[in-house]
Amino acid sequence: MSSRLDWQELPADVRKAVEDRTGLVRNAESASVGRNSAFAASLHTTDGPVFCKGGPTDSPQAVMHRNEAEVNPFLPAELAPRLLWRVEQDGWLLLGFEHVSGRHADLSPGSPDLPFVASAIEKIGTVQPPAARRMIADHWEAALANEPANEWAARAPRHMRGATLVHSDLNPLNILVSDTARVVDWAWWRIGAAWIDPAFTVVRLVAEGHSPRQAEEWAAQFEEFRKAPAEAVTAFAASLVCLWGRKFTHTAATEAARTWTEHRKANGPRLR
Template identity: 55%
Template sequence: MRQAVEQHTGPVSEVRSPDSGRNSELAVTLTTASGPVFCKGITTGSPLAAMHRNELTIGPHLPDELAPRLLWHVEADDWLILGFEHLDGHHADLSPGSTDLPAVADAVARIAAGEPPQTRPMAIQWHQALKKELGSPPPDNADPWSETNAELVVDWAARAPEHLDGDRLIHSDLNPANFLITGTAKVIDWAWWRTGAAWIDPAFLTVRLIAEGHRPDAAENWAQRFDAFAAAPPHAITSFAASLLRMWERRFATTPPTTAVRTWTRHRMSYYHALNTD
């Protein structure tokens, strides 16, 4: 495999592993005579190999101003390796007042303007992911609010897939680690890309803003800069928040993003309660 990679890079003099990352059995920066290259790879028999093939599919269609360039790939000896342009930068700070936020907003707008190479409907994937979840009781370690309001959350979450249809490119995993700030913001790790409504990525980012310290109303106000989010039906966003809560609470019960999406869901449902009361 090293010989196959060096056919693209030339001799490799040093290999360094990053401080963070997941879902790849190999993630390294190679030092070569022509400059550094970032490589990620997986054994082809791994259940996660499909994620790397997703990146292989979308990589050639992502503009240079949005994502690191996919330079080459090799598949040999039961490995799939992808070689990317190496960029020096830092992961995004999404906290209130961060100077990274304008660059992040520009990147999200560039995603919505992208042209997906094929249709991968998020609505279908979301329906399949929710099907089993909605028929199960809340997990044993669910938050007390989620247990008390389980029926209401399920009712809202069940409506989410019908609102996700669209033909826009969706990253679907926008979190601080998947933005690389290099003056502008580049978006990395496209393993979960889909096609759907253009408001979905701003909605994902709203959760991450809340997790980083924004109030729910402030996070929503920030996301209003995206026309698709501003124009989305309020009930569509509420159902999406509830569906995220339902799925994340079972898988990542105590993480800050799950706490954030619960906070957002409560905020959205309080809005509807006040509306119905009036």
């Protein structure tokens, strides 16, 4: 999302529908990060602050907002902000969330935020997800079908099946830390193997300055990651390079995925 609309740029009837739920909006502070919402802002209202995000119902991003609305009732209050209301009006879908304070997580080596992040990942793994659909293995298989052949990456989907809720986008911008860590932006949630979110976090740790070995040692505190087949983790790392390499060629996350994959190939299982 290249730019966002301000509060006053939303259609008048849409703003009224929101204020029917929040009270008068005195001030709206646009979010400085994120790319999937045409509108995202902290609304300071007569009834208190609320975080509001959304966009046109005919946009590709609308399904992401519906995904968030679907999974939110299953998430513990100590893990994610509560969805307070949703508005569908004049071709717009807006979601209103509990406003939580916090800063974006610091994932650098030695950061005091790392135990909070680990606790949040543990909580995600205990959530009973919505009905078994949105399987990450199926999504991964379809996405890889559109990429150039890669023998390692092609093995990833077969290892990714499971019944655990997966956030799948645990980058620092999606983790707010205060006296705990709360995870936001659940647009990409899926269901799959319990080691997947720890593995996603390995990439983010490498991007923030950990060596691949250090990042894997951190992720080994999760039993599911520790017990994951070595081939599964290597294939997953290679699949990230395939899926991110074309669209996000020079980002820190893609470079971290490449570094991790090279480490895995040099020190892990061989193709058989």
